[in-house]
Amino acid sequence: MKELEAILGRERLITEPEERWCYAFDAAAAQPKHLPVAVALPQSTQEVADIMRLATQHRVPVYPRGAGTNLSGGVIPREDGLVVSLVKMNQILELDAENLTATVQPGVVIQDLNDAVALHGLLYPPDPGSVTTATMGGSVAESSGGLRGLKYGVTKDYVMGLEVVLADGTVFSCGGKTVKNVSGYDLVKLFCGSEGTLGIITAITVRLIPAPEARRSMLAVFDRLEDAAHTITGIIGNKVIPATMEIMDNKTIRMVEEYCHAGLPVQAAAILLLEVDGIASVVEKEAAVVEQVCRENHGHIQVARDDAERDNLWTARRAALPACARLRPTTVLEDATVPRSKVPEMLMALQEIADKYNLVMATYGHAGDGNLHPTIACDERNPEEMERVSKAVDEIFRTAIKLGGTLSGEHGIGLAKERYMPLQFGESGVEVMRRIKQALDPLGLLNPGKLISMNPPGGGQQ
């Protein structure tokens, strides 16, 4: 502890038990808590490297942390160890409008980056729901997604270069600013979504795009869930990729309407919220295609005429989570993703699972990219109910994998889904990951117990 204090000073090392409690959780529901021995708040790469050298020397597990907004328990300590909070490394190091890149420290809040690049008419497309609080480092480590995923992809599609501190304190850089860069292993992608298990990200270079000059938002209302689902595949089949294509089921519509009175049709089986963006004339053309496909599938379509109407629509979509959250004390938000042709099947299956376990479950999500958010409203103080929740979650993931999907579209694996990894990757796939982990972090010090278990089954090593 003395040595840590020598690196950070008294101010940036938290040892008080009351304050350490505040680093024993993240946004994931119903996870066990474990108190870290201390919390370090480094301000430079050098300090992070020094911390890691010390951790290696003393064999202390390290839990890197951003804003702690992740939903999979990815930053929750599992055993006595050190939390390294990177929120104080929050400088935008460079904004290169000529090369369309920005280089930032990991603690920069995503919204702050977007505000900075907007002044240059640029956009950093990944926009997770927690965009106003989540940090860039956390977002890269979790490879988070968001509402624009269908057209623009997820975080890993925008990361061009990284500076990383490894478990033993080695600092290295990979990738860079060039659009073309194919030398060697793609270490940048390896660290995107690595959830702090391979190294601590200390600088990030991201790709920016010109902000779209026009956009149009539409609301399509359907009497049958299947029609909504066919519309999704129909639009893409007609070679239009909307920036956003969001679905809300009847339960979600009702809850949102009750919560924020946005004027949504409470009788509808499902609605789609769509937005096309780009060059004005292209937007015009694409919007016409979207409207036509909706009509062909018996959808009633409304186009937002101005910014106020557009804002109203997106407010309604963003209200989905809060509306569910206010229903019951605990909100278990899942992240199962399937190929988009399987969205209808998945939606039906989710309905059956909710009925089978007698749970209140609303489903909404990024239908265009197959990323659904079945959200279970429950009360974590009721063990019997939580038991049913756990069983339902289990079944949700098994169904997603069976349909050719994945355990996570944008929230990561963390603690919550670690046990399902062999389902998606098979034992051999998990073993490959174990070897990578073993090579980069032989002592198993970085975020042990998350993503993959080293000595299956059971947590990390001390």
Added chain:
Amino acid sequence: MSALDDLRLVETEMAKCMKCGNCQAVCPLYKETLREAAVARGKVQLAYSYLKGEIPATQGLAEKLLFCLTCMACVANCPSGVQVDAVVLAARAALVREKGLPWLKNVIFQGLKRPWLFDLALRTGRHLQFLALRYQPELGRCHPRFPIGLELRRVLPPLAKRTLKEEFPEVVRPAHPRLRVAFFTGCLENYIYTDIGRSIINVLVANQVEVVIPKDQHCCGIPTLVHGDVHTAREMAASNLVIFQGYQYDYLVAACATCGEAWKHYYPQLLDATPSWQAAEAVAAKARDINELLLEIAYRPPAGNLPWKVTYHDPCHLVRGQGVSQQPRAILKSIPGLELAEMKNADRCCGSAGSFSLTNYDMSMRVQAHKVAAIRATGAEAVVTSCPACRMQLEDGLAQAGLGPRVLHVAQVLDQAYAAQDKAAAGWSAAS
């Protein structure tokens, strides 16, 4: 029985917290510290862990829970609708019940709850304040001469030579009163900012409203409540209630955001298990912020010209506590010649938070720096607000930053607009 007496009553609020961290985006203290214990979800989890017996009632825990402006920005931004301020106050109260108050607070609160003692101390203080405070004529303000528990850098208004209650009779009656209000002056308007109190009375009288200023009224007690001393706060609430029950009036008016909040929300909550509860509810229904009242009684828009450029700062306990933000702006916009330039984040806390600025001066000034920058960017020559506590903080911050804008209460601006009108009318009649 309210949550102030039993932390378990806000257990559901605590369970509702999704720990999503959205509060980080709006918490002024998180912005400065970037520490989880400073932000709502951290405090809610601490209070919850304490309730569940996972952590003991330590000094450290009390400090963490006191480190909050209760500005309610998190409440307004919470997807789950957690009443964070209620949780924080309930937890502070529970800790005081278990561990008692620190002796200094105890001494101060004992003084505060004895109106005659508090009044005597402050009235004596105005004669002796030169011993402790050095008056700076160029600022019209004072600096502490030596550390008296106050920060030496701090710029303070002097205590008024005559209190508001000494200055006015108990009843101020216009020629043809159309209604009668009881004016709760609060400490700041009675002992320090008597100019605000004077303007309130002028404005009300100008609108044919009879003003009663109950002479025995005293501090609203909220300073004791926010430090967890529910017992004292309840005594003070009960006493003020009894005093105001002795008068007939149509409305109770307050011109301080916290005092208004006290009558509307805290008193009924504090007195809910006592025989006074119904009376407290009845007065709460009559309680109005001055801005609210003026619009409700269709105040007379001034005709006089006030060629000022001003900006408006929303006090937390008014905008989020009472939902009053459009009314003061409507009043300002009704003044001919006056230009209202909105500052960025007008509803962000100025960092005062009552005694928070006394106990955490540096942090309070760091929060305030954002406010000062926003004010500077508008180029306004005056900052208008609706709370004397915010005024004190803003005056300090602007003076420290070497900035010129004066800080005024909405009522003062309206009062001046009426005065300008009268002057213009007098000039016109003299000329004719």
